[in-house]
Amino acid sequence: EAGVAQSPRxxxxxKRQSVAFWCNPISGHATLYWYQQILGQGPKLLIxxxxxxxxxxxxxxxxxxxxxxxxxxxxxxxxxxxxxxxSAVYLCASSLPGLAGDEQFFGPGTRxxxx
Amino acid sequence: xxxxxxxxxLSVREGDSSVINCTYTDSSSTYLYWYKQEPGxxxxxxxxxxxxxxxxxxxxxxxxxxxxxxxxxxxIADTQTGDSAIYFCAEQITRFGAGTRxxxxx
Numbered sequence: 675e676a677g678v679a680q681s682p683r684x685x686x687x688x689k690r691q692s693v694a695f696w697c698n699p700i701s702g703h704a705t706l707y708w709y710q711q712i713l714g715q716g717p718k719l720l721i722x723x724x725x726x727x728x729x730x731x732x733x734x735x736x737x738x739x740x741x742x743x744x745x746x747x748x749x750x751x752x753x754x755x756x757x758x759x760x761s762a763v764y765l766c767a768s769s770l771p772g773l774a775g776d777e778q779f780f781g782p783g784t785r786x787x788x789x
Numbered sequence: 790x791x792x793x794x795x796x797x798x799l800s801v802r803e804g805d806s807s808v809i810n811c812t813y814t815d816s817s818s819t820y821l822y823w824y825k826q827e828p829g830x831x832x833x834x835x836x837x838x839x840x841x842x843x844x845x846x847x848x849x850x851x852x853x854x855x856x857x858x859x860x861x862x863x864x865i866a867d868t869q870t871g872d873s874a875i876y877f878c879a880e881q882i883t884r885f886g887a888g889t890r891x892x893x894x895x
Contacts, residue, residue, distance in 0.1 A: 678831070707882070716793070716877050716885030717832065730883070765831055769882075778882060780831030 676700065678781035680766050686787045692754040695784045699747070699768030705729075707778065708741055708751050709765040717765055723749065753786075761788045793878060793886040800892045807865040809889045811878035814859060818880040821854065823863045826875045826888070835863070835876075868893050 679698040687693050699706050704725050709717035720739065722729040725746035734741065738757070743749040753760055763783040770777075792814045801807045813821065819840050824832040838845045838852045838861070845852045851864040861878055868891075875888040 714887065716879070716887050718885070719883045722882075767831070777834055777837075778832075780833070782829070782831050 678766055678768055678779055680764075680781040680784050682784055683782065684785050684787075686789065687756055688789050689758055690755040692752065693756055693786060694750050694752045695764050695766075695786075697749045697751070697766030697781060699749070699766070700770075700779055703768035703770045703779070704746070705769045705771065706743055706749050707767040707769075708749070709767065711763045711765055711783070713762070720751070756786075756788045758788050761786055792884050793880055795876075795878060795886040795889045797887065798890050798892070800894065801868050803868060803870055803893055803895050805868055807863075807868045807872070807891055807893075809863045809865075809876050809878075809891065811861040811863075811886055812859055813861065813878070813880045813884070815880055815884070816856070816859065820881060821852075821861050822879045822882075823850075823852065823861075824877040824879065824885075826877065828874075832877065865891075870895060 681696050706723045708720045710720055711717045720734045721731040721741045723743040726743045741751045763785050765783045767778040767780045794812045820837050822837045823835045825835050826832045836847050836850050838854050849866045853862045870893045873893045875890050877885050877888045879885040
């Protein structure tokens with residue numbers, strides 16, 4: 675079974691530029707999550723999708739971050755414009771709800787550096 | 790600060806047991822999780838415990854839950870060098886601790 679795919683793996687941009695990340699979840703997983711993990715901290719949930727609908731985006735900085743999940747499969751996360759404090763690893767995860775709660779499978783992440 | 794708190798570092802010798810501790814704040818959490826993160830990789834779910842359980846054992850891993858004190862622990866028996874990683878506890882899927890870096894010395 676293929677895992678969660680993310681691209682690019684690394685991205686370096688200057689502040690005020692735009693950037694987009696892509697995530698392909700495990701086939702059949704209805705729920706998709708984007709997390710921001712700043713160095714030395716745990717992941718922070720940015721947005722959760724159930725199929726192509728948003729379940730929770732309470733911690734997404736909506737003035738600069740946007741995310742979409744067209745057709746309930748792949749997802750993109752965009753930052754426009756980027757700030758220095760957006761430097762982090764952006765993790766995508768997917769899950770198939772089951773008896774044991776939502777077991778999440780994480781992708782390798784995209785490491786963003788904003789200069 | 791973090792709603793979920795963990796000590797930042799733990800160092801043990803190979804073959805010893807490791808105990809990683811975590812405190813959380815939301816008494817209504819249904820599930821509590823332990824994840825492992827190796828360098829350059831995403832998080833890997835190690836185990837979870839349902840809130841109506843006190844203990845769960847899975848091979849070398851033992852999870853203890855004290856709901857009264859909102860305290861969760863992960864014990865790794867016979868710790869190996871391959872267990873060196875950062876371990877995160879999480880309540881539900883939305884709140885993670887900052888992670889405990891486990892170093893296993895030969």
